Amino acid sequence: MEGEEAKHVYHEKQRLQFCLMHALNNLLQEESFTRAELDVIAEKLVLDDPIKDKWTPISLIFKPHHNTLTGNYDVNVLIAALEARGKGVVWHDRRSGASSIRLAEETLLGIMLNIPVRKFGLWRGRHWVTLRKVAGVWYNLDSDLRIPKPFQHEEEVTEFLNNIISRNGEVLIILHEKPSE
Known part of the structure; x- marks a missing residue:
């Protein structure tokens, strides 16, 4: 049943540390972002940074918004990428707990x-994951999963x-549209 339900759900699988690219594409339910586009966004963030002149040669090798070899993009790239597509991004206040998220709200894209992420008990890094409602069913679209995992209920x-x-x-x-300021 789980595999049958998930057939109509777009789901990219993990490659290197491109989990943000996969998570964005899983959110939008199509191959919308490429590595090249996310690299351009990350580089633009560097160029637009008012304190870039204070960076050391080391910080220019290890890019502030992504790893040039493996991906591993940060939240700044996520926000800029989604805003470029007209989507809104709102940080959830963890003190409110998940019950304050209105999952049935029509403005909610995902x-x-x-x-x-830990491996062998050691801190390894962080991983981007998308949750999205498709055809009335919420899915965990983690790129590390073999297939999308449907949730049974909200x-x-x-x-x-x-x-x-x-x-x-x-x-x-993530909102369908960027909120007006």
Whole structure:
């Protein structure tokens, strides 16, 4: 049943540390972003930085918004990329818990998570994951999963989000349109 339901869901799988690119494409349900486009966004963020003249040669080798070899883009690239597509990004206040996220809200496109990852008990980095409702069903579209994992009901989504929040994960609410200022 799980595989049958997921057939109509776009799901990119993990390659190197391009989890942000995969998460963005899974959110938009198509191959919308490429590595080249995200690299350009990351470089533009560097050029637009008012303190770039104070960077050391080391900080220019290890780019501030991404790893040039493996990807590993940061939240600044995520926000700039989604805003370039007219989407809104709102940081979720973890003190409110996941129950404050209105999963049925029509303005909600999806949820992006930045999760600390451990391997063999050691901190390894962070991983981007998308949760998205497709055809009335919420899915975990983690690029590390073999296939999208459907949630049985919204309470299960809330429980999952509370677990992520309790493990110091970041939750970003993604809106269909950028809010007017």
